[in-house]
Amino acid sequence: MNIEDLTPGQESERRAGIGIIGCADIAVRRAIPAIRKSPFDLVAVASRSLAKAESVAAGTGCAAVEGYEALLRMPGVDAVYVPLPNSEHAEWARRALEAGKHVLIEKPAVQSAGTARGLVELAEERGLLVMENFAFLRHPQHDRAQDLLAEGAIGELRSFNGVFGIPPTDPNGIKYQAELGGGALWEVGCYPVRAAQEYLGEATEVLGAALEFDAKQGVDVSGVALLRDGAGVTANCSFGLSHSYRSTYDLWGSEGRLTLEWAFTPSRDARPVLRLEQRDRETRIIAPASDQFLGVFGAFHAAIRDASARPAHHRELVRQAGLMARIRTHAG
Ligand SMILES: NC(=O)c1ccc[n+]([C@@H]2O[C@H](COP(=O)([O-])OP(=O)(O)OC[C@H]3O[C@@H](n4cnc5c(N)ncnc54)[C@H](OP(=O)(O)O)[C@@H]3O)[C@@H](O)[C@H]2O)c1
Incomplete structure (x- = not known):
């Protein structure tokens, strides 16, 4: 396992690279335009279909990749944005963390406090960040x-x-x-x-x-x-x-x-x-x-650079998942 530490003092001048798994509507409409204005380099977009990845990558200068796993193996990708269907978030966030990538998961990140805690533990063990994307908070x-x-x-x-x-x-x-x-x-x-x-x-x-x-x-x-x-x-x-x-x-x-x-x-x-x-x-x-998506990628980038900003994102992820799960249970 290679883990590249991008915290200040150990990084080079290289910009952090980000990849997207899933050519979702929200990625195309809001995330990609924001990433291109953010401190990240958009390195690649992955899709289950190469043609779809190519059409989304066109004009952005990033690579088009067939299959999500292939993107997770790319060395220039320090961080991954996961705009997949809700049921797929936990699995792909785990795989991305295991591949040594920081992860931004679309809302609702995961559906139980236990799953959220598992992702946070994995991230903390590996010196990584896992964050849920509630863009409105950045307005x-x-x-x-x-x-x-x-x-x-x-x-x-x-x-x-x-x-x-x-x-x-x-x-x-x-x-x-x-x-x-x-x-x-x-x-x-x-x-x-x-x-x-x-x-x-x-x-x-x-x-x-x-x-x-x-x-x-x-x-x-x-x-x-x-x-x-x-x-x-x-x-x-x-x-x-x-x-x-x-x-x-x-x-x-x-x-x-x-x-x-x-x-x-x-x-x-x-x-x-x-x-x-x-x-x-x-x-x-x-x-x-305000472009609240630009705010999200700014906050995600800041917490990759500054490890002291990560615990708050980790606490928020677990707290939200736990409360949502209790609401679901209460509703019967
Ligand atoms: N933060 C926000 O403001 C905001 C707004 C809207 C949605 N969201 C969240 O963003 C996520 C994506 O929402 P969206 O509306 O953009 O979804 P969408 O357009 O349907 O995109 C989902 C993507 O997931 C991939 N995928 C993998 N397995 C799939 C499956 N079995 N069925 C369908 N797609 C599959 C597909 O990418 P490939 O075909 O390229 O593999 C697809 O393009 C959701 O978690 C949603 O709650 C957030």
Whole structure:
């Protein structure tokens, strides 16, 4: 096993190389354009089909590779981005770590705390990083929300309400395939659940959860989860795959309410609005435009370079997987 240590002091001037396994829609639309602006060198894209890899690689200057394993054997690849169907994340993340690569796994990374812990242990044994891609966390609008909360703009936080729902998409797509880890909870419910954890304390319990299944499609298409932390702050998370589009959360405090109107998927050019309601006053705060995918690859790169940044990503991965699994169990 060759492990190349890219931490400062031991690296050369060489830029870190990244490869992508799976020519997913999200890789083509958001990740590749962001990687090309990031500190990474895009070394290769791999697909089960060489023709597909070639068409995605065209114009990027990177190699097209047939088969994911072949990409994991490439020496210039220090890190791997895994935008595969949810059911494939754990297996390919493990194989990438075993091949000595840092790994960025698309959300929802894995479906149990045990699996997440196993990946983190493997990464830590080998001096590597494993990180879950929640791109929305990299948008500065959430930092502004945290600052307002810390400044007391809404008093003490009492509850979080998060909603992410999208209209139906291609019924043959991976979102609707139970055996590929699809369904509303895993595909979209993970967003408000992840956002809630930015505001609730560590000891978050699941008070209730429900999932609505579409018998014909064989997956959950709608759901809700109710959480509470040790201090009694609650989170109500609603989500669905058969809804009009909503992507928002609000923080309701003792003195006011702060709403992020486009919380999870603002486009690169959008300037999302934070609405602050305080007694008889409403203030609209316009956040700067931001490519949150570029932010992800920047954060991933930074934690490859600086090992002290890795434990936080590892804790977040395990915590999110554990909470999601408990919600799934609670829903029955
Ligand atoms: N962070 C975000 O904003 C965001 C947004 C959307 C989706 N996602 C996540 O990103 C991942 C990919 O989502 P997507 O919508 O981009 O998926 P997609 O377009 O369907 O791509 C999935 C890719 O996985 C590969 N694959 C391997 N085994 C497969 C199988 N049995 N069936 C289908 N594809 C298979 C295929 O690549 P090859 O054919 O090239 O091998 C395929 O292109 C999911 O985990 C999803 O939750 C994240």
